[in-house]
Amino acid sequence: MNPAPTSIKLSAPGGVLVKWNDGHEVTYPYAYLRQRCPCATCRDTPPAVRATPDPFPLYGKDVIRVTGAASVGHYAIQFNFNDDHATGIYSYAYLREICPCDECRKASGA
Ligand SMILES: [Zn+2]
């Protein structure tokens, strides 16, 4: 069975909540997703993102969040981020591969 989400909630507490077709359920923190953007630009230069509110507001960078998403065919999802970045196409296989839960991190040897 290829991994595919059965539901995606963009504004779950702590990030994007994905329910998979094998029953796996996991929240991807926004910064985690953004830093793993698979587009060519981000792979060349991993983006600097802010995961927690800035203690020095002068620097003025918003906490990263997902503002929207669109499905791409039957195999991927594209996230829009509040830093105006929306070119990353996250295939379901990739998204599952980067699952941040302990179980999956262990399984992938990270
Ligand atoms: Zn990108």
Ligand SMILES: [Zn+2]
């Ligand atoms: Zn997992």
